[in-house]
Amino acid sequence: MAGVLKAVPETARRGRDVPWRSICKVAVLEHRAGLASVALLSAACLAALLIKGLGSTMSLAQFLRDGAENTSALSVLDFVALAFPAVIGIFMGAPLVSRELETGTFRFTWTQAVGRTRFARISALFLGVVSAVLACAVGVLLTWYAGKFEVLGIESRWQAGFFLASPIVLPALTLASLAFGVLAGTVVKRTVAAMAVTTVVTAGLLTALMTYLVRTLLSVSPLVTNRISPVGNIVGSLNSPVPSGRWPGGAWLVRSWLTGPDGRQLTSTDAVRVMHQITSQAKGAPSQVGLAHPQAFTFWVSYQPADRFWVFQLLLAAALLGLAIAALAATMRRIRTIG
Amino acid sequence: MTVLETFGLGKRYRSGWALSDCTLAIPAGHIVALVGPNGAGKTTLLNCAVGLLRPSSGSVRVLGGLPAGSPGALERVAYVAQDAPLVGQLPTQEMITVARCLNPGFDVQNALRRLQSLEIPLRTRVAKLSGGQQAQLALTLALARHPELLILDEPIARLDPVARHDFMTQVVTAVAEDGLSVIFSSHVVSELERVADYLLLLSRGRVALAGPIDEVLAEHACLSGPADDVRSIANGFDVLDLAAGRRHARVLVRGGFASGQAPAGWESDDVGLEELILAYLRRSPLPSGAGDFTGGASSWQAS
Numbered sequence: 247m248a249g250v251l252k253a254v255p256e257t258a259r260r261g262r263d264v265p266w267r268s269i270c271k272v273a274v275l276e277h278r279a280g281l282a283s284v285a286l287l288s289a290a291c292l293a294a295l296l297i298k299g300l301g302s303t304m305s306l307a308q309f310l311r312d313g314a315e316n317t318s319a320l321s322v323l324d325f326v327a328l329a330f331p332a333v334i335g336i337f338m339g340a341p342l343v344s345r346e347l348e349t350g351t352f353r354f355t356w357t358q359a360v361g362r363t364r365f366a367r368i369s370a371l372f373l374g375v376v377s378a379v380l381a382c383a384v385g386v387l388l389t390w391y392a393g394k395f396e397v398l399g400i401e402s403r404w405q406a407g408f409f410l411a412s413p414i415v416l417p418a419l420t421l422a423s424l425a426f427g428v429l430a431g432t433v434v435k436r437t438v439a440a441m442a443v444t445t446v447v448t449a450g451l452l453t454a455l456m457t458y459l460v461r462t463l464l465s466v467s468p469l470v471t472n473r474i475s476p477v478g479n480i481v482g483s484l485n486s487p488v489p490s491g492r493w494p495g496g497a498w499l500v501r502s503w504l505t506g507p508d509g510r511q512l513t514s515t516d517a518v519r520v521m522h523q524i525t526s527q528a529k530g531a532p533s534q535v536g537l538a539h540p541q542a543f544t545f546w547v548s549y550q551p552a553d554r555f556w557v558f559q560l561l562l563a564a565a566l567l568g569l570a571i572a573a574l575a576a577t578m579r580r581i582r583t584i585g
Numbered sequence: 586m587t588v589l590e591t592f593g594l595g596k597r598y599r600s601g602w603a604l605s606d607c608t609l610a611i612p613a614g615h616i617v618a619l620v621g622p623n624g625a626g627k628t629t630l631l632n633c634a635v636g637l638l639r640p641s642s643g644s645v646r647v648l649g650g651l652p653a654g655s656p657g658a659l660e661r662v663a664y665v666a667q668d669a670p671l672v673g674q675l676p677t678q679e680m681i682t683v684a685r686c687l688n689p690g691f692d693v694q695n696a697l698r699r700l701q702s703l704e705i706p707l708r709t710r711v712a713k714l715s716g717g718q719q720a721q722l723a724l725t726l727a728l729a730r731h732p733e734l735l736i737l738d739e740p741i742a743r744l745d746p747v748a749r750h751d752f753m754t755q756v757v758t759a760v761a762e763d764g765l766s767v768i769f770s771s772h773v774v775s776e777l778e779r780v781a782d783y784l785l786l787l788s789r790g791r792v793a794l795a796g797p798i799d800e801v802l803a804e805h806a807c808l809s810g811p812a813d814d815v816r817s818i819a820n821g822f823d824v825l826d827l828a829a830g831r832r833h834a835r836v837l838v839r840g841g842f843a844s845g846q847a848p849a850g851w852e853s854d855d856v857g858l859e860e861l862i863l864a865y866l867r868r869s870p871l872p873s874g875a876g877d878f879t880g881g882a883s884s885w886q887a888s
Contacts, residue, residue: 263656268686275679276672349673353666354723357635358687359659359730365687585638 264360269368272355277373280338287333288380291326295387298323299394320392320401327388327411328456331423332448334377339427340440342370343581347435366581370428370574377424378417385413403555404498406460410452414559418566419455423448425573432580463562468500468548496552505544512543586613586649588734588766589634593643595790596629603629605790607643611768611783613733615797616760618781619770622866625787627770628667631738634768635664648733660690663732667739669723673712677722680711684726696729699755717748724752728759735759735767741776749773753780778858786865793865802856808836810851818848826864837864 274281298319343366346352356362388411395401403409410419426447431440504512504520512520520543550558587610594607604626611617621627632638633645636654644652651658671680677700685691700707703725705718714722720740727735737756741749757780760767768785771777784801786794794801805825808818812834818824823839837856847853 264687264689272683272686275675275683279674350666350668350670351672353637353664353670354672355687356637357659357662357664357666358684359656359689360687361656361659583639585632585636 264364266368266372269360269365270372272365273369273372277338277342277369280341281373281376284334284338284377284380287330288384291323291330291384292387294326295323295384295391299387299391320395321407323388323391324407324411327384327416328407328452330381330384330416331420332445332452334381334420335423335427335444335448336441338373338377339370339424340431340444341437342366342373342428342431343577344431344435344437344440347431347584348437363578363582366428367574367578370424370577374421374424374570377420381417381420382413385411385416388416389413402498404464404550406456409460409464409559409562410455412559414556414563415566418563418570419452421570422451422566422573425570425577426451429573429577429580432577432584460562463558464498464550465500465548468550470546470548472544472546496555498550498555500548500550502545502547505546507542587611587646588613588615588648589768590646590650591630591633591643594630594633594640594645595642596626596633596638597641602641602790604633604640607787607790607792609785609792609795611766611785611795613648613766614764615766615783616756616781617766617768617783617785618774618777618798619768619785619787620772620774620777620862620866621787621793624789626790627787628738629790630787631664631736631768631770635659635662635736637664660688661733662736663727663730663734664736665720665723665727665738665740667742669719669740671711671719671723671726674710676708676710677705677714678707680722680726681707681729684729688730690731692729692731695731696725699725699728703751715748716743717745717752720744720748720752721755724755728755728763731763731765733765735765737767737769737771739770739772741771741773749776756780774859774862784858784862786862788866788868793868798858802858802861805837805839805856805861806847807854807856807860808838808847808851809854810834810836810848814850818851821848825861825868837861 343352346355352362355365358365389403389408392401392403392408392411396403401408403412410416423444427440427444430443430447431437434440434443504517506512506516589611590609592608594604595602596604603624607626607630619627619630629638633640634647634653636652636658647653647658648661651661672683675683681693681696681700684696685693697707700722703718703721705714705722705725711719711722720743724737724740735756741752744752753776756767756769759765769777769781782798784794784796784798785792796804808822810818810833812829812832815827815829815834815836818834818836818838819827822836824836825839826837828835837860
């Protein structure tokens with residue numbers, strides 16, 4: 247019997263590939279509820295950003311008049327923008343494969359001429375492109391709206407929330423979340439459980455980015471100088487306010503510290519004490535510290551110049567895209583071996 | 586050309602082996618009745634044949650040597666799974682669109698014609714269709730691909746007799762029109778007997794019997810004779826089943842008898858397919874050599 251089993255070269259028999267447009271059409275038919283929900287959410291988000299942005303002819307005077315209202319609206323919109331990747335991962339990524347496995351329809355779709363991996367790969371990529379475009383649109387409008395605050399020195403694009411909601415990082419974050427969702431669905435094989443896993447993973451990623459990863463990334467290879475006066479907050483603050491000629495505009499302060507007459511860095515306690523002492527002597531003018539004690543203390547800052555912003559954006563986006571590709575590759579491998 | 590070949594095929598789940606050392610070769614042009622008790626490995630075998638399951642051991646090839654589940658095989662093999670799992674939330678018409686998008690050679694007109702003749706509404710969601718209509722829709726989508734091999738896994742299990750008859754008629758018509766081969770798994774032996782011309786019988790994960798039904802039936806016979814003499818039959822033949830009263834015994838044996846050649850004092854009758862299948866299914870445990878069609882020694886013991 248063994249002699250009967252002569253393998254026919256697969257390439258010789260391989261039929262026409264199913265066009266990717268056809269697979270995308272199936273993805274639309276099968277996931278139109280999720281797509282419609284996400285489109286509605288995006289539209290609402292974009293409309294809110296547009297209305298707020300167009301209605302706001304931001305000036306310092308206006309900000310001083312109703313600044314709290316404006317900044318809270320911005321915070322809400324930033325939160326919604328950052329929730330966008332999670333929504334995509336939970337409601338579009340997680341069900342993509344898990345629903346097929348849970349309902350048994352994979353026995354239909356995976357036995358059609360298209361083949362299981364091509365079907366899953368094109369479907370995921372299609373949903374990924376749609377999600378990324380929507381995320382980019384949200385990112386563009388949010389960055390535009392936040393820019394009105396940035397020019398006043400009230401907010402900064404370097405802050406974790408706005409850094410993540412940019413038109414470059416937000417699509418990458420969305421793709422990563424989508425890919426995690428698809429992978430979770432493939433592993434867990436239950437839609438609700440996959441959605442729960444995706445929620446935890448995406449929330450964990452966002453929290454890590456907001457609290458640690460972005461800050462850590464932005465502290466890589468900063469420029470260090472002692473030619474800048476201590477303005478604004480001393481440690482880890484944004485570029486505000488920006489006195490002309492004193493501070494490189496649009497830069498991100500990574501760290502600041504004081505060194506004593508012996509050149510050693512002061513501890514934070516000593517730094518606060520010295521600053522308080524100098525401030526008292528200078529009668530509330532901390533910017534005079536360098537002039538008041540030019541020989542005794544030196545004020546240092548490390549910072550990222552403005553022109554590095556897009557470099558860091560691309561670095562983070564590339565890292566997130568790498569995660570997305572890794573998750574998608576793991577998904578395809580898993581799909582190939584299911585059974 | 587063979588439509589399905591397996592060599593040493595085995596599939597192991599956590600609970601144990603569902604298929605074990607399964608070797609077979611089914612030639613093209615048949616309607617194959619795949620039968621066996623629950624847990625015999627029928628669905629596992631069919632899932633391996635369409636690439637939904639990966640064998641734990643051995644190999645599966647279809648249509649003259651294509652690896653099961655490969656792109657070339659998927660294009661030429663259509664599968665209707667148990668319970669016809671279609672996308673329930675889609676209307677019938679969109680289900681056709683899905684099938685058309687996933688299969689380059691899909692014949693939309695063929696599908697629409699069949700559905701029209703079956704009076705299946707196109708705008709109704711698949712989940713709202715009756716079980717019979719869903720099975721017919723699944724069959725229609727499979728046939729519109731014009732496959733060379735159609736694999737059906739218990740598609741008529743939940744159908745009423747009329748729907749069952751209609752379904753089988755569709756299958757037979759398609760075979761007549763397109764000349765495709767069919768492997769059909771079912772517990773409804775009477776329906777299989779009506780349409781099938783090749784038998785593949787699985788038991789405990791192994792092939793117990795395989796071959797064209799005419800030949801298989803010719804290889805078996807029912808002997809009727811005196812109950813006192815039943816031991817001589819048992820010693821000389823491969824006994825599959827025995828029904829013995831005080832005076833009279835009826836024995837189903839492997840080995841055909843031409844008219845008038847039955848052992849002295851015994852009469853030989855033809856065996857029905859259902860009777861034969863039941864006899865094989867009752868045999869337990871299956872002899873180790875049954876996997877390669879030998880049938881093995883009888884497990885009969887004189888009572």
